[in-house]
Amino acid sequence: MDDRSNLLEVKNVVKMFGGLRANDNISLQVEKGEIRGLIGPNGSGKTTLINLITGIYEVTEGSIHYYGRRIDGLQSNVIASMGIMRTFQVARVWRDMTVLENMLIPAFTQGLSRREAKSRAEELLDFALLIRLKDKQAKSLSGGQNMLLQIVRGFMHKDLKLYVMDEPFAGVHQSIKGIIIESIKMMNQGKDVTFLIVSHEMSTVKALCNKVTVLCKGERIAEGTMEEVANDPQVIDAYLGG
Amino acid sequence: MKIFNLKNIGLLVLLIVAVFLPVVISDYWRFVLTIAFFYTIMAASWNLLGGYTGQFSLGHHTFAMIGAYTSTLLMQKAGAPFWVSIPAGILLTMIISSLLGVMCLRIHGIYLALITWAFAEVVRNYFRLHYAFTGGDRGIDSPLIFGTMKPTPYYYLFLGIAVLAIVLIAVIMRSKIGYYLRSIRDDPIAARSMGVDIVRYKIFVFMVASGLAGMAGVFYGHSIGLISPVMGDFNEMAMIIIFVVIGGMRTQAGPIVGAISVRYLMELLRAQSEFRIVILTAIVILIMRFFNGGLMELFRRLKKWIRRDREGPVSAYQELEQKQG
Ligand SMILES: Nc1ncnc2c1ncn2[C@@H]1O[C@H](COP(=O)(O)OP(=O)(O)O)[C@@H](O)[C@H]1O
Ligand SMILES: [Mg+2]
Numbered sequence: 001m002d003d004r005s006n007l008l009e010v011k012n013v014v015k016m017f018g019g020l021r022a023n024d025n026i027s028l029q030v031e032k033g034e035i036r037g038l039i040g041p042n043g044s045g046k047t048t049l050i051n052l053i054t055g056i057y058e059v060t061e062g063s064i065h066y067y068g069r070r071i072d073g074l075q076s077n078v079i080a081s082m083g084i085m086r087t088f089q090v091a092r093v094w095r096d097m098t099v100l101e102n103m104l105i106p107a108f109t110q111g112l113s114r115r116e117a118k119s120r121a122e123e124l125l126d127f128a129l130l131i132r133l134k135d136k137q138a139k140s141l142s143g144g145q146n147m148l149l150q151i152v153r154g155f156m157h158k159d160l161k162l163y164v165m166d167e168p169f170a171g172v173h174q175s176i177k178g179i180i181i182e183s184i185k186m187m188n189q190g191k192d193v194t195f196l197i198v199s200h201e202m203s204t205v206k207a208l209c210n211k212v213t214v215l216c217k218g219e220r221i222a223e224g225t226m227e228e229v230a231n232d233p234q235v236i237d238a239y240l241g242g
Numbered sequence: 243m244k245i246f247n248l249k250n251i252g253l254l255v256l257l258i259v260a261v262f263l264p265v266v267i268s269d270y271w272r273f274v275l276t277i278a279f280f281y282t283i284m285a286a287s288w289n290l291l292g293g294y295t296g297q298f299s300l301g302h303h304t305f306a307m308i309g310a311y312t313s314t315l316l317m318q319k320a321g322a323p324f325w326v327s328i329p330a331g332i333l334l335t336m337i338i339s340s341l342l343g344v345m346c347l348r349i350h351g352i353y354l355a356l357i358t359w360a361f362a363e364v365v366r367n368y369f370r371l372h373y374a375f376t377g378g379d380r381g382i383d384s385p386l387i388f389g390t391m392k393p394t395p396y397y398y399l400f401l402g403i404a405v406l407a408i409v410l411i412a413v414i415m416r417s418k419i420g421y422y423l424r425s426i427r428d429d430p431i432a433a434r435s436m437g438v439d440i441v442r443y444k445i446f447v448f449m450v451a452s453g454l455a456g457m458a459g460v461f462y463g464h465s466i467g468l469i470s471p472v473m474g475d476f477n478e479m480a481m482i483i484i485f486v487v488i489g490g491m492r493t494q495a496g497p498i499v500g501a502i503s504v505r506y507l508m509e510l511l512r513a514q515s516e517f518r519i520v521i522l523t524a525i526v527i528l529i530m531r532f533f534n535g536g537l538m539e540l541f542r543r544l545k546k547w548i549r550r551d552r553e554g555p556v557s558a559y560q561e562l563e564q565k566q567g
Contacts, residue, residue: 054435055434056431056434056435075434075439075441076431076434076435077433077434077435077436077437077438077439077440080434080435080436080437081437085435085436086435088431088432088435092429092431092432092435093429093432094424094425094428094429094432094433095428095429096424096427096428097421097424097425097428101421101424104421105421105422105425105433105436105437105438106436106437108418108421108422109422109436109437109438109439110437114418153436154436157437
């Protein structure tokens with residue numbers, strides 16, 4: 001397979017939690033510039049896969065490659081420094097730090113100066129309509145604002161290549177959802193950032209993603225455009241059969 | 243940021259007062275303050291480790307003990323001069339603490355506290371039991387660095403190293419590393435995912451905090467003239483935490499305010515002897531209940547209260563506080 005087009009390649013990955021196969025022989029390739037959707041019923045192993053890609057968990061079997069280089073087994077911070085950022089299903093912001101401070105850290109770890117980091121942060125916060133909250137502690141923000149902060153925080157990485165998002169639209173207000181979609185499009189077109197997005201919102205996934213991968217009970221059961229997978233009997237079964 | 247803001251001017255005034263204070267106080271109080279400066283370093287460095295970074299170590303006092311014993315034993319048993327034994331004492335605490343830091347990498351919260359406490363007990367018992375070498379419970383004479391029992395030079399020595407330690411901690415906390423340390427305490431998983439090398443900074447903070455404690459301990463020995471395993475008593479650790487909590491955890495002035503005011507209070511209550519600890523504990527409970535942020539929180543509220551009279555508009559902080567009730 002051509003390594004240049006494959007930004008991310010997951011090869012036969014298995015993740016066991018005790019006797020549970022949370023990810024069961026999953027393979028998938030994401031090309032540079034894609035916005036890939038990752039869908040599947042609850043408990044199908046989406047978050048687990050993200051945690052494997054970003055080095056939070058160790059794979060039980062199989063391997064994960066990024067630009068042709070093996071990244072499974074690397075520390076999360078090393079993976080981050082290679083240009084992979086992520087968000088968490090339940091937003092993980094630094095609650096006792098201010099909104100601005102939250103933004104600065106990923107820029108600092110990637111060697112941006114204070115001045116550069118601050119102006120970039122203010123630009124992004126402005127875009128996300130969070131600028132007037134910049135000196136507030138993150139714990140004073142609403143759930144949706146925290147999700148938004150978590151998302152724009154990842155954009156602070158100066159060499160962001162792959163952005164993995166775990167349910168970025170879950171439980172956020174319609175207006176915030178709009179900003180998130182807008183930022184994804186902007187970074188994809190303007191900065192050539194590749195996205196892997198877990199979401200339950202079929203309409204959003206359909207509008208945003210060129211291609212979707214469907215997981216069910218830890219296995220990859222389908223892949224293709226939203227129309228293709230929506231008509232796949234296995235997928236229909238997975239969603240209707242529970 | 244302005245250099246001549248109110249806070250910095252206040253600090254400068256405090257420093258000038260501290261420099262001239264010995265002129266107007268007795269030898270006894272000079273000695274009391276010297277000890278208070280020792281505890282200021284211990285409290286400030288523990289705040290860096292346990293407060294800002296969330297590495298709740300219960301072995302911090304032990305590093306002062308290791309520093310003190312190393313330097314003293316090198317002089318007494320190997321005839322080393324001060325300029326060798328003092329750096330050696332500090333260096334050894336940094337080496338041992340980074341090893342302990344590596345051991346504690348994957349350990350959090352209560353387990354970290356337990357491991358560091360066990361480490362502290364092992365070290366303390368080592369010094370107690372190897373009496374042929376360490377003098378056991380009786381302790382060992384430590385050569386006085388100024389060759390005199392008069393407290394004034396020691397006062398300035400400890401004032402100097404306390405300022406040094408506080409400045410070093412302030413510089414670290416304002417640097418990028420300071421952001422990383424706070425992010426590690428707040429949410430280590432988020433920190434790792436956002437590129438923070440938490441392994442490196444956890445070991446770094448262990449090494450710096452313990453190195454400062456080691457430095458304080460080395461000079462403590464050479465100022466008091468006698469060191470003993472009492473330095474390793476858990477009481478010492480408890481006092482350090484009390485200073486930080488009363489002063490204000492995770493604030494820069496908190497440990498200083500805490501250490502000096504509580505040491506002062508303890509002197510005033512000297513006649514009460516063992517009852518002092520009861521009074522202190524009661525104060526800690528009151529502070530935890532009403533001023534979670536310690537004395538610094540009290541100051542902040544007072545300041546806010548005075549400002550509110552003058553200014554009126556509700557600040558973001560007040561808004562937040564009202565929301566939380
Ligand atoms: N840390 C863990 N320990 C044990 N089981 C886990 C852990 N994380 C996830 N699981 C299990 O793995 C399965 C997949 O979970 P997850 O990846 O969170 O699914 P999804 O994100 O698709 O809803 C679930 O059955 C879940 O209970
Ligand atoms: Mg999930």
